[in-house]
Amino acid sequence: MDAEVAIIGVGTMGSMAAWQLAKQGVSVIGFEQFGIGNDRSAAGGESRLFRTAYMEGSEYVPLLQQAKQLWRELEGESNNKLLTLNGGLMIGESDSKEIDTILKSINDFNLEHEILEGDQARKRYPQFKLYDDDVAILDKNAGFLRPELAVVSAVQQAIKHGTIIKNHTMVENISQDEKGVTVTAAGKQYRVEKVLVTTGAWTRKLLPNLKDQLIPRRLLLTWFAPKDISNVLPGKLPIFARMRGDFRLTGAPSLDGSMVKASYTKAPQYVNDPAELYRDVYPEELEKISQSVEALLPALLPDPVRASVYMDAYTPDNHAIVGELPDMQNVIVASGFSGHGFKFSPMIGKIISELCINGKTDSNISYMNPIRLFGEANSFK
Ligand SMILES: Cc1cc2nc3c(=O)[nH]c(=O)nc-3n(C[C@H](O)[C@H](O)[C@H](O)COP(=O)(O)OP(=O)(O)OC[C@H]3O[C@@H](n4cnc5c(N)ncnc54)[C@H](O)[C@@H]3O)c2cc1C
Structure with a gap:
């Protein structure tokens, strides 16, 4: 095995997952097609808004309150100012x-x-x-976050704990078998136990079976x-x-x-x-x-x-997809944050790290269950 977990896409969610997994001693290899903190990902543009009174639904409030604590932890560990509550x-x-x-x-x-x-x-x-x-x-x-610095800070912390980052390296394919998952990136193959797919807007390119959901x-x-x-x-x-x-x-x-x-x-x-x-x-x-x-x-x-x-x-109901997909064991997807995911990204990093390590999470993410979008009524079909 090259690592326990491969993270595909080290942008917003991928960087937070790397930080959370590496802190818990999990060996991680992260693949990013561009540079870390690049502004072609959804984390570009100098600021992201943090709100707690939430127009996208009150079910997000517990996630937002816990995310605030994690932003403070990342600030403490990295010594960078990331969240200003003005x-x-x-x-x-x-x-x-x-x-x-x-x-x-x-x-x-x-x-x-x-x-x-x-x-x-x-x-x-x-x-x-x-x-x-x-x-x-x-x-x-409520206030504002500094997105590029946040991604870089999380990745720097992950590297400190042993994470390997392959930047400017695009993943071309993933395939599973009963013993693990093979990731093909820039023509080379890597063997891992589990894969996190955090590829944002590029997700359905890597996983075409999500074309009606994202x-x-x-x-x-x-x-x-x-x-x-x-x-x-x-x-x-x-x-x-x-x-x-x-x-x-x-x-x-x-x-x-x-x-x-x-x-x-x-x-x-x-x-x-x-x-x-x-x-x-x-x-x-x-x-x-x-x-x-x-x-x-x-x-x-x-x-x-x-x-x-x-x-x-984006997903049809503007709630993300977080979890394993039907027929894709050992591959956990976190994508489709529909224009509002940055503020709670450290919590998504924590949740997907829990799904990887324990196969479950105590956080309520039922509204992000991928299964809800499989079926004509709720997909883009
Ligand atoms: C303009 C804009 C404004 C927003 N404003 C807010 C806001 O104010 N508040 C808020 O909370 N949210 C906001 N959002 C939403 C939030 O920024 C996103 O929901 C969040 O950043 C999505 O994170 P992600 O990890 O899914 O995607 P990304 O951050 O885009 O990460 C995906 C990464 O995967 C990489 N990748 C893709 N495919 C591959 C591959 N095959 N191999 C290797 N690497 C790959 C990409 O290069 C990228 O770095 C905004 C989004 C945008 C675009």
């Missing part, structure tokens, strides 16, 4: 589904928050335009120059999700003292083959995002000063 402001129409779900997660778990209405919100957060039917919710356990999406990030930089620094501007009708902006305060990240995240754009991702920007998407900024975020000048294109794998 608050999260969610603004939307008071009768919208998103606001409803955020409030449900607050009530279900008694989360620390403030609700601001009308002039109170306008006075405290003049960066945003608020309409009379809007409500603003401040999540006290699809990559193109996601555009944009940055804007502020009218007054002092209003958009982390002490003044929380991370935000500003939702109204067809407009939806999510973003972070200025981390470099010059630009603010605010991205339009409504219209899905599917990518059949990651190699064909269009990395430039369409004029019509710029127009839409400028209109959103003009309507909702008057603290910014509406022409983006920077734009970058990324991908993430």
Whole structure:
């Protein structure tokens, strides 16, 4: 055996799994087609938002609370600042589904928050335009992560504990037999007991049997120059999700003292083959995002000063796939984080390391069970 566990794809989830496994003395070999911390993976773009009052469903709250502890552990071990909790402001129409779900997660778990209405919100957060039917919710356990540094920090810790990383090495094939799994990478074969597939948007290329369960999406990030930089620094501007009708902006305060990240995240754009991702920007998407900024975020000048294109794998219900697939013993997949997985990635690393070592986890991940997506009703078919 070359190692007990092979990790295919050392991006977000792969790096966290390597850290968790290596800490427990498991021998790991990790394969990454690009470099570690590369910005072609879903971890590129300078910041990721961390929220606890969760519009994607209150079932995530325990995962998020435990992820926060693990982020602090990784910070302690690596001596790098990764998570800054400067608050999260969610603004939307008071009768919208998103606001409803955020409030449900607050009530279900008694989360620390403030609700601001009308002039109170306008006075405290003049960066945003608020309409009379809007409500603003401040999540006290929210802020921003530094994704590239987080991936690099986790991998450095894993290497310290003996993990071998093969970067710039693409895995071409995996095949199982009764004694283990063979991984073929750059023409060479490696024998391991178990495999973790954490290949993000590239997953269905490696596992074509997931083509109806996972699809990559193109996601555009944009940055804007502020009218007054002092209003958009982390002490003044929380991370935000500003939702109204067809407009939806999510973003972070200025981390470099010059630009603010605010991205339009409504219209899905599917990518059949990651190699064909269009990395430039369409004029019509710029127009839409400028209109959103003009309507909702008057603290910014509406022409983006920077734009970058990324991908993430999506499932039909926007919950990930975590676990063994039918007919694929000793191969555990963690993919399809549908645009919101970074914040809880250390917990996914922990969970898949538990699945590898013990064959089970105490965390509730029933909503990520791959089986739910096999069958016409819940797949992309
Ligand atoms: C633009 C954007 C903004 C986002 N914003 C947020 C946010 O604010 N908050 C949040 O929580 N989440 C956010 N997300 C979601 C989050 O970043 C992703 O869900 C998460 O990073 C996905 O991690 P992953 O490990 O599945 O994929 P990745 O991080 O992409 O890792 C997959 C890795 O596998 C490698 N790989 C693929 N195939 C092979 C192969 N055959 N051989 C070797 N290596 C291979 C790839 O090169 C890559 O490094 C955002 C995502 C995007 C794209």
